[in-house]
Amino acid sequence: MSALYMIVGTLIALGVLVTFHEFGHFWVARRCGVKVLRFSVGFGMPLLRWTDRKGTEYVVAAIPLGGYVKMLDEREGDVPPELVDQSFNRKSVYQRIAIVIAGPVANFLLAIVFFWVLAMLGSQQVRPVVGDVEPGSIAQKAGLSAGQEIVSVDGEAVTGWAGVNLQLVRRLGETGTIALKVREQGSEVESPRSLVLNDWLKGAAEPDPIRSLGIRPWRPALPPVLAELDPKGPAQIAGLKTGDRLLALNGEAVDEWQKVVDWVRVHPDTRISVRVERDGAQLDVPVDLVTHGEGTAAIGYLGAGVKGVDWPPEMLREVSYGPVAAVAEGARRTWTMSVLTLDSLKKMLFGELSVKNLSGPITIAKVAGASAQSGVGDFLNFLAYLSISLGVLNLLPIPVLDGGHLLFYLIEWARGRPLSEKVQGWGVQIGISLVVGVMLLALVNDLGRL
Numbered sequence: 001m002s003a004l005y006m007i008v009g010t011l012i013a014l015g016v017l018v019t020f021h022e023f024g025h026f027w028v029a030r031r032c033g034v035k036v037l038r039f040s041v042g043f044g045m046p047l048l049r050w051t052d053r054k055g056t057e058y059v060v061a062a063i064p065l066g067g068y069v070k071m072l073d074e075r076e077g078d079v080p081p082e083l084v085d086q087s088f089n090r091k092s093v094y095q096r097i098a099i100v101i102a103g104p105v106a107n108f109l110l111a112i113v114f115f116w117v118l119a120m121l122g123s124q125q126v127r128p129v130v131g132d133v134e135p136g137s138i139a140q141k142a143g144l145s146a147g148q149e150i151v152s153v154d155g156e157a158v159t160g161w162a163g164v165n166l167q168l169v170r171r172l173g174e175t176g177t178i179a180l181k182v183r184e185q186g187s188e189v190e191s192p193r194s195l196v197l198n199d200w201l202k203g204a205a206e207p208d209p210i211r212s213l214g215i216r217p218w219r220p221a222l223p224p225v226l227a228e229l230d231p232k233g234p235a236q237i238a239g240l241k242t243g244d245r246l247l248a249l250n251g252e253a254v255d256e257w258q259k260v261v262d263w264v265r266v267h268p269d270t271r272i273s274v275r276v277e278r279d280g281a282q283l284d285v286p287v288d289l290v291t292h293g294e295g296t297a298a299i300g301y302l303g304a305g306v307k308g309v310d311w312p313p314e315m316l317r318e319v320s321y322g323p324v325a326a327v328a329e330g331a332r333r334t335w336t337m338s339v340l341t342l343d344s345l346k347k348m349l350f351g352e353l354s355v356k357n358l359s360g361p362i363t364i365a366k367v368a369g370a371s372a373q374s375g376v377g378d379f380l381n382f383l384a385y386l387s388i389s390l391g392v393l394n395l396l397p398i399p400v401l402d403g404g405h406l407l408f409y410l411i412e413w414a415r416g417r418p419l420s421e422k423v424q425g426w427g428v429q430i431g432i433s434l435v436v437g438v439m440l441l442a443l444v445n446d447l448g449r450l
Contacts, residue, residue, distance in 0.1 A: 005370075018066055032091055123320070126161055137213060165210055226244045226245075240304065271289075289301060408424060
């Protein structure tokens with residue numbers, strides 16, 4: 001069933017985002033008087049095709065990994081004299097700029113619409129209350145303690161842990177301070193805290209911002225009673241069973257699940273003795289923990305889980321917006337994610353953020369399937385993020401991308417004449433090499449995650 005969700009989710013995501021992106025180019029081209037020859041969603045063999053009264057052919061092709069809008073252009077073939085004025089190359093530089101930029105703009109507008117819908121639907125968020133602070137950690141040195149609720153991060157108000165994490169991600173690889181405001185339990189007074197960073201998580205392959213600061217979010221205590229086992233995990237192989245209650249790990253007593261998680265994480269590739277209670281009797285079971293992740297991201301893995309419990313109502317908050325306020329919230333979230341995406345690319349370029357964080361088609365497909373299976377809200381959220389990524393990436397000043405064409409036209413506008421075809425040809429060759437290289441790197445990362 002998850003494979004079906006992955007396939008359907010990926011096809012819907014690519015179909016919607018690519019169609020909307022190309023429609024942006026198409027719509028503006030038509031209004032600038034350019035004759036559009038073909039509007040294609042996908043590449044390769046056409047599965048569906050039809051032609052409108054203006055002579056534009058619409059195609060749905062077999063390979064759903066992109067799309068294109070083919071316009072009349074004298075540089076690509078002979079143009080009848082009566083249609084010359086409808087050629088893309090005959091339009092003013094301002095019109096060509098408008099046509100090129102329309103695709104990415106369409107993606108940003110689509111993200112705003114998705115976020116607008118999500119803001120009106122509302123969401124239930126876990127209040128960002130600190131459950132525990134590790135001794136000697138960045139958070140402990142800043143004066144954070146259990147029971148405090150984080151109110152804002154770097155001046156941005158936060159309503160849940162997702163918001164906290166998003167603001168922290170913006171500071172990855174940096175040196176400086178993160179300004180927090182916290183509120184003590186039962187108080188309305190907000191007090192400042194400063195988290196001191198020094199090349200914070202620079203180059204980390206799988207950064208975990210909240211945990212790396214030494215903060216453990218508050219959560220209801222989960223009894224360490226096994227409810228599920230990974231069929232190929234260490235727990236299953238060692239003979240642990242669902243219903244077993246964990247009592248101790250290597251003689252260290254555990255009375256709730258988070259202690260088990262924290263202990264296992266720091267003991268990768270270790271043989272341990274697990275004391276369990278089963279059917280009223282206690283027994284010790286040897287378990288060989290394995291490792292998940294690589295390098296500094298490597299953690300121990302047990303391959304077991306427990307049942308969730310209900311959260312206290314006071315630890316949850318409902319966040320929703322009216323139709324008008326939701327527009328502003330949608331625009332704000334789109335801007336925030338656009339800046340974060342661009343900043344992350346810059347940090348990868350300068351080595352502040354590991355290129356292993358770059359994802360390719362396999363990861364996108366897996367996330368598409370997981371979000372589609374999770375529900376409409378999560379899938380819309382995924383579509384919004386992906387649409388923003390598509391918009392930002394297409395605006396990069398790399399020839400063959402929209403941003404590369406935009407760069408050429410801006411240079412033409414500044415100097416009064418276009419660059420020579422030879423120079424543009426060199427640029428396109430460099431652009432293709434860069435794009436192919438990045439795609440291969442992303443694919444290698446995907447395969448590594450598998």
